[in-house]
Amino acid sequence: MTKNILLVCNAGMSTSILVKNMQDAAKTLGVDCAIEAKSLTAAKKDLHEADVILLGPQIGYELNKVKELAGNIPAAVIDMKDYGSMDGKKVLKTAYKMMKAAQAKA
Structure with missing residues (x-):
């Protein structure tokens, strides 16, 4: 089953490079996932479609707000x-660890 990974940053621009690197890592690792980068404003509408949400460090201060809006989504x-x-491979592995941890809690 495809996992949806949402990366959120200020404008969705800088994170697009990371998305490409994560997609390349997913192919190499044989991982079935959809990875998308969006600005915080655009992402707020789509949070519930994600299996995991990762924020760029530049908007880390928004984490509590995002968690509140996202409900049970890590x-x-x-x-x-x-x-x-x-480092697309490392960020991808982090996303999968978060999803595993969330499943273990459920």
Whole structure:
């Protein structure tokens, strides 16, 4: 089953590079997922379609608001080092760990 990973940043621009790197990592790892980057404003409408939500470090201050809107969907801020190096594989693995942890709680 395809997992939906939503990356949220200020304008959705800088994160698009990370999305590409994550998509490449997903292909390499044989992971079935859809990864999309959106601005915070656009993402608010689509939060409930995501299986996991990752915020760019530059809008980490919005995490509590996003968690409130997202309900039971796991949400976190992307590690600044992983974001800065655009480490798609590491961010993808983080997303899957979050989804596993959320399933274990459910």
